[in-house]
Amino acid sequence: MSPLLEVRNLVKLYPRVTAVDGVSFNVNEGACFGLLGPNGAGKTTTIEIMEGILPPSAGEVLYRGEPLGRRFRAEAGILFQKTALQDFLTVRQTLNLFRGLYPQGYEIDELLELCALQKLAERDNRKLSGGQQQRLLLAVALVNDPAILFLDEPTTGFDPQARRNFWRLIESVKARRRTIILTTHYMEEAQHLCDEIAIMDRGRIIAQGAPRELVAGHFADVLIELPRADFTAAARALPLRVIEGAERVEIATDDIDQTLKTLMSVHVPLRNLRIRPPNLEDLFLELTGKELRP
Secondary structure, eight states, rough: OOOOOOEEEEEEEEEEEEEEEEEEEEOOOTOOOEEEEOOTTTTHHHHHHHSSSSSSSSSEEETTTSSSHHHHHHHEEOOOOSSOTTTTBBBHHHHHHHHHSSSSOOOOOHHHHTTTTTTTSSSSSGGGHHHHHHHHHHHHHHHTTSSSEEEESTTTTOOHHHHHHHHHHHHHTTTTOOOOEEEEEHHHHHHOOOOOEEEEEEEEEEEEHHHHHHHHHHHOEEEEEEEEEOOOOHHHHHHHHEEEESSSEEEESSSSHHHHHHHTTTTTOTOOEEEEOOOOOHHHHHHHSSSSOO
């Protein structure tokens, strides 16, 4: 099966920096593909080229085997980080406005139901909460029933419950076999929604694959987690595989008993120790050396 979207040897040059440096990957139809990276990694530039907003310096993006063009614009939906909506319109009027830009797409009532906006249909845009407005912006991105949907950090600023509610909406879109390109600062979000991820740093892809497979391929069985204050200078001299965060230190190991004995041999306090399986955030930190923050 041919991929829906192909990114080939993408390069974006600016006078003093190479923002994207030879990036290539494919996205299959019906998949959710996550593009992750710390600030300045080049992921936003890559996404904007994929969306047809920025021209590349070299390389190409193909949609259904063809350069981005009229068909891509008709079949793509984009949820930007920031979008300004027309004042003094209701939710229903806003969706009618955008629906009129396309020859085909969802019926408005169907779209209101899909994005859980039925009870808000006659409410003024200005009177929506942050989560409600984001649901409306998702509905706007879906108005043409797109084959491919770009979500650029869609849940930034959400509380945990609102974020999970939004995930359910995205899962309902995935269930309709729509292809999704997601950027996010939340590793739990990427692990929950994405079938495949690519991690970028310094303009290049440094890891790519299914989240669970990537984590399993880079880590031993478990992580031992300690506060930084408890990880003494003597402990730092030990031959351990250590991942350092802003507040905590993590030790990857496949032999918990031996690692604990080693820590106790240099009098590391263990009262605040925690043992857990590794996750996508641990992988990101190990590969980039940076914590991902919105």
